[in-house]
Amino acid sequence: MEGFNFEIDTECELMACSTAESMWKRVTRVEGGPTVDHSTPKSQGGVGHFVHFSTIIGMTGDKGIFKTRRMTPHRDFQCLEFFQYHSGHDTDQLNIWIREFQSEYDTVGASRLIGQITGSPAHYWRLQHLQLRTTKAFQMEFEAVKGQGVSGGGFSLDDINLSETVCPHHVWHIRDFGGILQSVSGKQWSNSPRFYSSEGYGFQIIGLFQPGAFGVFFRLASGANDDNLQWPCLNRQITFQLLEQRSSILQRMSKQLSWTLSTTQNFTRDGQTHCYWDNPRIVGRQYSDSEGVYHAGPFYGHSYFLSSDIIMEGDFIRAGDAFLLINFEDVLNQISPILPTPMPESSVNLPSLIDNLSPCVYQELSTDCPTASAVCTSSQSVSFLAVIAVILLIHWG
Numbered sequence: 001m002e003g004f005n006f007e008i009d010t011e012c013e014l015m016a017c018s019t020a021e022s023m024w025k026r027v028t029r030v031e032g033g034p035t036v037d038h039s040t041p042k043s044q045g046g047v048g049h050f051v052h053f054s055t056i057i058g059m060t061g062d063k064g065i066f067k068t069r070r071m072t073p074h075r076d077f078q079c080l081e082f083f084q085y086h087s088g089h090d091t092d093q094l095n096i097w098i099r100e101f102q103s104e105y106d107t108v109g110a111s112r113l114i115g116q117i118t119g120s121p122a123h124y125w126r127l128q129h130l131q132l133r134t135t136k137a138f139q140m141e142f143e144a145v146k147g148q149g150v151s152g153g154g155f156s157l158d159d160i161n162l163s164e165t166v167c168p169h170h171v172w173h174i175r176d177f178g179g180i181l182q183s184v185s186g187k188q189w190s191n192s193p194r195f196y197s198s199e200g201y202g203f204q205i206i207g208l209f210q211p212g213a214f215g216v217f218f219r220l221a222s223g224a225n226d227d228n229l230q231w232p233c234l235n236r237q238i239t240f241q242l243l244e245q246r247s248s249i250l251q252r253m254s255k256q257l258s259w260t261l262s263t264t265q266n267f268t269r270d271g272q273t274h275c276y277w278d279n280p281r282i283v284g285r286q287y288s289d290s291e292g293v294y295h296a297g298p299f300y301g302h303s304y305f306l307s308s309d310i311i312m313e314g315d316f317i318r319a320g321d322a323f324l325l326i327n328f329e330d331v332l333n334q335i336s337p338i339l340p341t342p343m344p345e346s347s348v349n350l351p352s353l354i355d356n357l358s359p360c361v362y363q364e365l366s367t368d369c370p371t372a373s374a375v376c377t378s379s380q381s382v383s384f385l386a387v388i389a390v391i392l393l394i395h396w397g
């Protein structure tokens with residue numbers, strides 16, 4: 001288990017390298033945003049640090065990397081979780097690489113692209129997960145690349161956690177969660193985007209805001225694979241967890257809710273009994289959202305998932321936003337706990353950009369580090385602590 005919130009001395013084991021005028025820097029705010037880090041709530045002063053690579057200046061293709069120290073896994077799967085703030089241009093890229101080492105004598109290793117962030121900027125912190133599968137010593141490398149467009153900001157990262165767990169399958173980022181929860185006077189329903197399970201079932205989450213509590217509900221939604229799926233959709237377990245947004249996942253409270261889809265969840269219509277989990281094109285109704293028209297079945301869940309007091313007293317909301325982590329899996333036919341990680345299409349043809357940077361000289365990311373090299377040895381191998389697997393999920397984008 002490793003965590004980086006950019007507040008303490010362990011940041012001295014992070015090294016940065018750049019081919020350009022810009023480079024990753026540890027800062028407390030930047031002009032193009034963010035103006036506050038993710039770790040430190042404003043109620044606690046809001047003066048925490050994050051790392052930032054500006055794409056305002058420089059040339060197209062300029063790039064900068066920062067890398068973690070070398071780590072040794074104890075299991076064959078890991079989850080990388082981090083918050084990112086993209087205030088640059090659509091064409092800027094943040095590439096996430098894993099560099100694996102063949103042995104303790106291998107000081108070069110081989111890098112592989114595992115994720116890429118690009119596209120529309122947004123002026124808020126967004127949560128990302130990437131599922132890793134390695135049994136070799138490795139280090140993570142975050143590479144920012146300036147694109148062709150005119151940028152007003154850049155990439156920022158905070159609260160990076162590496163754990164030996166399964167990532168969340170999906171994350172529902174609920175904007176202005178705190179504002180809605182505190183101002184709601186009756187019942188206010190909010191629909192998530194539509195998701196696909198690893199088997200191809202479409203589904204949707206519905207949040208219920210009401211005075212004193214937040215509820216969550218689940219329903220199946222029509223999708224592209226419906227003709228090839230088995231109906232009704234039974235023996236799948238749905239699990240929700242409202243993310244407590246503390247920097248380290250070791251410090252987070254866990255409050256989760258799960259249930260299994262079964263034939264006991266049914267309803268009667270026109271004198272006939274229907275299962276909630278039958279094909280939504282048959283048992284559901286037609287709806288529409290920004291992505292188009294679809295059918296969705298009846299929803300099922302709990303109107304009292306968490307009390308408003310627990311949510312507001314906990315650390316579930318940052319800058320007004322909350323994140324609901326979602327797992328949806330087959331409980332009878334689990335072959336492997338690992339879902340395939342969606343790979344960016346461009347990864348196939350991308351050269352190892354990081355290798356192209358050598359012999360770039362890495363420097364300590366933090367300017368506050370002691371000068372003693374023993375503290376900032378980039379090749380230091382640090383063992384992972386095995387942790388109890390928590391059901392977590394992945395959402396890309």
Ligand SMILES: [Ca+2]
Pocket residue numbers: 005006007037038039040048049050158159
């Ligand atoms: Ca921070």
